[in-house]
Amino acid sequence: MTTPIEAVRQPDPYPYYATLVAERPLAFDEAVGAWVACDAAAVRAVLNATALRVRPPAEPVPAGIVGTPAGDVFGDLVRMTDGEPQHRLKAVVVDALGHVDTARAADLAAVRTREVLAAGGDPPFEELMFGVPARVVAALCGLDQGADAEAARLIGDFVQCIPASATPEQQKAAALAAGRLQELLGPGIERGEDGTGLLADLVRAARHASWSRTAPLLANAVGFLSQTYDATAGLIGNTLVALARGARLPSGLADAEAFVREVVRHDAPIQNTRRFVAEPFRHGDAEIAPGEQVLVVLAAANRDPAANPDPHAFRPGRPDPAVFTFGAAAHRCPGQRLAVTVTVAVVRELLAAGFDPAQLPDEVTYRPLANARIPVL
Numbered sequence: 001m002t003t004p005i006e007a008v009r010q011p012d013p014y015p016y017y018a019t020l021v022a023e024r025p026l027a028f029d030e031a032v033g034a035w036v037a038c039d040a041a042a043v044r045a046v047l048n049a050t051a052l053r054v055r056p057p058a059e060p061v062p063a064g065i066v067g068t069p070a071g072d073v074f075g076d077l078v079r080m081t082d083g084e085p086q087h088r089l090k091a092v093v094v095d096a097l098g099h100v101d102t103a104r105a106a107d108l109a110a111v112r113t114r115e116v117l118a119a120g121g122d123p124p125f126e127e128l129m130f131g132v133p134a135r136v137v138a139a140l141c142g143l144d145q146g147a148d149a150e151a152a153r154l155i156g157d158f159v160q161c162i163p164a165s166a167t168p169e170q171q172k173a174a175a176l177a178a179g180r181l182q183e184l185l186g187p188g189i190e191r192g193e194d195g196t197g198l199l200a201d202l203v204r205a206a207r208h209a210s211w212s213r214t215a216p217l218l219a220n221a222v223g224f225l226s227q228t229y230d231a232t233a234g235l236i237g238n239t240l241v242a243l244a245r246g247a248r249l250p251s252g253l254a255d256a257e258a259f260v261r262e263v264v265r266h267d268a269p270i271q272n273t274r275r276f277v278a279e280p281f282r283h284g285d286a287e288i289a290p291g292e293q294v295l296v297v298l299a300a301a302n303r304d305p306a307a308n309p310d311p312h313a314f315r316p317g318r319p320d321p322a323v324f325t326f327g328a329a330a331h332r333c334p335g336q337r338l339a340v341t342v343t344v345a346v347v348r349e350l351l352a353a354g355f356d357p358a359q360l361p362d363e364v365t366y367r368p369l370a371n372a373r374i375p376v377l
């Protein structure tokens with residue numbers, strides 16, 4: 001017997017998810033201690049419901065980081081808040097990320113990948129999957145060589161405070177990292193619209209939206225790095241696994257992007273997310289009371305035959321696929337264009353450098369994480 005949490009790191013969780021979609025589309029799971037939403041209809045309903053929140057109403061910030069820089073950042077993230085302020089700040093974040101120059105992002109990713117590969121030997125996958133995307137986003141935020149690498153290291157410490165299982169040591173390291181990240185990114189926010197890049201776009205978008213508080217802008221700049229980190233590592237890793245299983249990356253840019261977008265659906269780097277029930281919620285026969293939690297299995301909904309015909313086939317360029325990996329509704333990910341751009345650039349460089357995905361082991365293992373599916377390569 002597996003659970004939807006253990007499934008994240010299994011070699012092939014998809015037959016199990018298919019059973020859940022068919023037999024338990026929204027049901028309470030004793031082992032997880034939460035309701036589990038699996039089919040497309042339940043996942044859509046949960047993500048669209050204002051009765052469900054991204055944090056437990058009684059603990060908006062994890063108790064262990066309250067009053068630290070990590071807590072200050074966490075409490076201002078659009079990802080971790082709900083309601084009117086989130087809605088307004090989210091519009092600012094979406095506006096800023098919408099201005100990212102993807103050609104520049106691809107170029108930065110290609111250059112950093114070549115630098116990492118220049119040392120020769122086996123490709124250092126950890127650095128390519130985690131370090132390069134974080135450094136690209138740091139560079140888009142105006143950090144130069146050196147500072148971008150420091151930011152990439154620090155964000156690895158910061159994200160440790162996000163899971164409910166974080167230890168006091170991880171929370172302490174996250175607090176230190178958040179303080180230093182604020183120091184690194186703060187000047188770019190203060191420079192405001194005179195600067196260039198993502199932080200200048202963030203400040204400009206804030207002015208257009210009549211948003212005047214700068215601390216949440218700085219927090220969400222840190223958020224750009226933290227949202228990139230595990231998720232893009234998973235997308236690069238799962239793309240390499242798809243290639244190792246025999247799929248070929250098309251040579252044209254648009255087709256390569258379509259390929260990576262199908263990896264997003266078929267082998268989602270973020271397999272699930274959580275919601276906390278603040279008001280009574282009903283879907284079908286399920287009645288869920290305040291105080292309960294819902295595990296939203298995005299990766300299962302991607303393979304619901306009611307959402308995508310022949311859902312288990314890996315078919316880049318599917319017409320109009322329903323993809324849940326980037327969430328939906330108020331918390332929908334605004335970073336997908338950037339994530340796909342960076343992934344394509346890193347994987348293309350790796351292949352151009354002569355890496356043969358057939359070298360990867362037939363049976364890959366995955367990091368022991370509860371929501372991100374990241375192969376250990």
Ligand code: HEM
Pocket residue numbers: 054078079080090093097137223224225227228231232235269270273274324325326327328330331332333334335336338339
């Ligand atoms: C493959 C890569 C990525 C995946 C799979 C992914 C997935 C997601 C998901 C599922 C959510 C919503 C979580 C929820 O509703 O509970 C989310 C939110 C978010 N993502 Fe991404 N993401 C990726 C990359 C990025 C990148 C590169 C950025 C920006 C630089 C980004 C920025 C954000 C932000 C700011 C939010 C919060 C939105 C909100 O709560 O309103 N993401 N992402």
